[in-house]
Amino acid sequence: MSRLNLLEETRYEKLPVSVYSDEQTASVDVAKRIASLIISKQEQGKQAVLGLATGATPVKVYKELIRLHKEEGLSFKNVVTFNLDEYYPMKPDADQSYVRFMNENLFSHIDIAPENINIPNGELAREDIEDFCLKYEQKISGFGGIDLQLLGIGRTGHIGFNEPGSAPNSGTRLVTLDDLTRRDASRDFGGVANVPTKAITMGIGTIFKAKEIILMAWNEKKASIVKKAVEGELSSDVPATFLQLSPNVEFILDQDAALSLTRFDTPWLVKDCQWNDTTVTKAVIWLAKELNKPILKLTEDNYNNHGMAQLATERGPVYNINIQIFNKLQHTITGWPGGKPNADDSQRPERAQPAQKRVVIFSPHPDDDVISMGGTFIRLADQGHEVHVAYQTSGNTAVWDDDVLRFMEFNIDFAESRSEGASDLRATYNEMRDFISRKLPNQTDPEEIRTVKKLIRKGEAIAGARFAGLSDDRIHFQDLPFYDRGKFQKNVSYEDDIIQTMELLQQVKPHQIFAAGDFADPHGTHKVCFNIIVEAMVRLRATESWTQDCWLWMYRGAWHEFETHEIEMAVPLSPQEVERKRLAIFKHQSQKDLPVFPGDDSREFWVRAEARTQETARAYDQLGLAEYEAMEAFVKWKF
Structure with missing residues (x-):
């Protein structure tokens, strides 16, 4: 593709975006870029300063870095790391701790010096947090700033834990987590009630100072927020949009995370399409919804004024296209999901035979x-x-723990009413109740x-x-x-x-x-x-x-x-x-x-x-x- 065509195709995108076939391929490429930075710094006798993220997004990047260390001799002795964030309060050995996450997914498998690892402290007394955050910023500056910052993106548009409302010049600080962020984390904590309401995070301003920023996003779940971050207006409602102001940022996406970008979702708005039955159906339905008109009332002007002139020329007249798509949708509707017996099934979604499936x-x-x-x-x-x-x-x-006790109490009462083994049930019940009373967040049940x-x-x-x-x-x-x-x-x-x-x-x-x-x-x-x-x-x-x-x-x-x-x-x-x-x-x-x-x-x-x-x-x-x-x-x- 020529540079001119690429610029036209990506004209809705306000920052550089690279789209890979899958998460694995993208992660390997990101890991190679990190390795190249580390090796370049080694050759210069300098330290490589990395800003690191947690969560599911960077796991395969870290896995590839481990492989490069063990199989190709990549050394991390000259690497200094600063993690983006940590829940507060949070003990470093807790299952949900980002200290534990980083050790399990990277640090314990490479030769990085422990003193070069920096992660926000989730055990601080509340009155000590402000001073810690200031020193965290100073320490980053003391190393000359972050050379490469890895980011994921939350469904609120947060980067780090900079939730909606965060200022673009914000520094490392204690923040309150958005309800959606806490719900997304609920499975790791055994329920949303156990998710901390606070976190310590690098600020957007801190992130922005990095010499290179790579934001990664995988799977369709992130597609809508990626579109807002890449194509939307600058807004504190979507903190990731502030990255549009950086000359050093790149979004690395797999195909699913890129699905909602204009060039993939509605490509007729930015380029000539290779029209097929799927894209024609999608485009006509999109046009009808865009104009709030029934399909059969769409006109040639509607097509021409909304990027679909090529379709009208190639497959028109447009009324014939409208009828074709209308009939296609009509044929999806059926009151016989198992097929209608003794009926012509050529225009039905399911087969008529066998009549009883x-x-x-x-x-x-x-x-x-x-x-x-x-x-x-x-x-x-x-x-x-x-x-x-x-x-x-x-x-x-x-299932709520309370329901377990309620059902056990019912069984005990039933057994007692029939004089059948209630004592054994009660002993088990007491053990259950004791466990539940001291159960930790997301602790596996016996x-x-x-x-x-x-x-x-x-x-x-x-x-x-x-x-x-x-x-x-x-x-x-x-x-x-x-x-x-x-x-x-x-x-x-x-x-x-x-x-x-x-x-x-x-x-x-x-x-x-x-x-x-x-x-x-x-x-x-x-x-x-x-x-x-x-x-x-x-x-x-x-x-x-x-x-x-x-x-x-x-x-x-x-x-x-x-x-x-x-x-x-x-x-x-x-x-x-x-x-x-x-x-x-x-x-x-x-x-x-x-x-x-x-x-x-x-x-x-x-x-x-x-x-x-x-x-x-x-x-x-x-x-x-x-x-x-x-x-x-x-x-x-x-x-």
């Missing part, structure tokens, strides 16, 4: 099935298909407590599936081993999870599989569970003929829906079906009112689910299609 609905957690596709679940059962549901994990981490939590979720899942119309022999509580194993091991094998999934699929031999297609968090349970299903199917497809007729439909969780142009099957729900879905969700009582891990949406799951499906229906209605109460959306996985 065998279906497996995989649910990563014990409530994802009814939250995300409860209406379709009920519809499939009502229409006579052989529906199975498989709960992939126990979900035991998402087996007895994990078992009770698992049984609570299992009972709720069975109740929800029964309500949807399933008999007990079609309800499978897999309790895949990786879920609990991950609490004790960093490197987890998924082989037994894959084999267990293969055995279930071989037992049912489904025509349809429904699975959670949430990929925004590549390390999350949904992504792991989906990968297990796909690997199981890939292996089975090599030998089992029934797999060639098995379709895999992806649904989304309660937070984000597929974009309208992505949807391949939309199942409309009546008001009565919306209510039935709500009642199925209510069976999961341990997740009602306030779940342990609410994410970035404080609403109850049933409220989120209804709002999401209503938004999908509204999007179709605004494009000029039929108006429905709600819609559940699906995308077909291509093997």
Whole structure:
């Protein structure tokens, strides 16, 4: 690509951005740049001063630096490091401590001198913090400033822990954490209530003085905030936008984190496109939403005035394009998610035959099935298909400790009423209560407590599936081993999870599989569970003929829906079906009112689910299609 074309394509971007195919490739490249700096400084007899970040983003960079040290002899003896931040208060040996993080992910594996490591002190007395912060700044200056500063970006737009409202000239200081930042950290602390409300962080002004700044972001979860930081106006509401003022900054992204940038999201605004069915669909839907007009009312002027003149010229007249996209969307709508028997299926998302299909609905957690596709679940059962549901994990981490005691007290009372073994139960109960009373944030529960939590979720899942119309022999509580194993091991094998999934699929031999297609968090349970299903199917497809007729439909969780142009099957729900879905969700009582891990949406799951499906229906209605109460959306996985 010529420099002129590149400048045109990136004209919305207010700072340099490099996009890599994946996180691993980008991380290796960043590590090589750090290594080059270290070696250059060594040759000059100088120290290399690095500003380092924590969290999931830089882990693979550190892993590559360790490899370079152990396999290629890269020495860190001339390296001085300053970490961005630390929670306050925080003991250095706590599981969530950034001291511990840096030791485990970098420092303990290289030859850096301990006296050259600098991390904000989370154990200080409150009255000593201001003096510590001043000396931290002075120490950085004493080394001539930071040569290269690594950054991640939080979903509030924070860099370091500089939350919205931070001043562009701010220095190292004590800050209050944003609620979203604390919710994002809640899994590391065993619940948002355990996340510290304060942190010590380098300021934006401190970061800005670095001779080179590299901000890294991976996966689709960061795409929207990356767009604001790169293309948005300068604003203290998004502190990362202040990096636009630096002549020494570069954003390093993987493809998913770059998805919302104009050159990838709406490329027709910046360059001539290679139009295909996907980009045409996306562009026409975008134009209709941009102008708040039904698709069939879009005009040639609308196309010409919004970067789509090329499309109008190549594929026009535009009314024909409008009809084509309208019909395409119309054909995604079906009241028969298992296929309509004895019907022409050439324009339908699912096959007519066989009329009664065998279906497996995989649910990563014990409530994802009814939250995300409860209406379709009920519809499939009502229409006579052989529906199975498989709960992939126990979900035991998402049960309140109080519920464990309440269920144990019920069992003790029941046993006493029948004079059956209450003393043994009471002894176990007392041990549980003692543990819970002194439990540390995110401390792993003993087996007895994990078992009770698992049984609570299992009972709720069975109740929800029964309500949807399933008999007990079609309800499978897999309790895949990786879920609990991950609490004790960093490197987890998924082989037994894959084999267990293969055995279930071989037992049912489904025509349809429904699975959670949430990929925004590549390390999350949904992504792991989906990968297990796909690997199981890939292996089975090599030998089992029934797999060639098995379709895999992806649904989304309660937070984000597929974009309208992505949807391949939309199942409309009546008001009565919306209510039935709500009642199925209510069976999961341990997740009602306030779940342990609410994410970035404080609403109850049933409220989120209804709002999401209503938004999908509204999007179709605004494009000029039929108006429905709600819609559940699906995308077909291509093997």
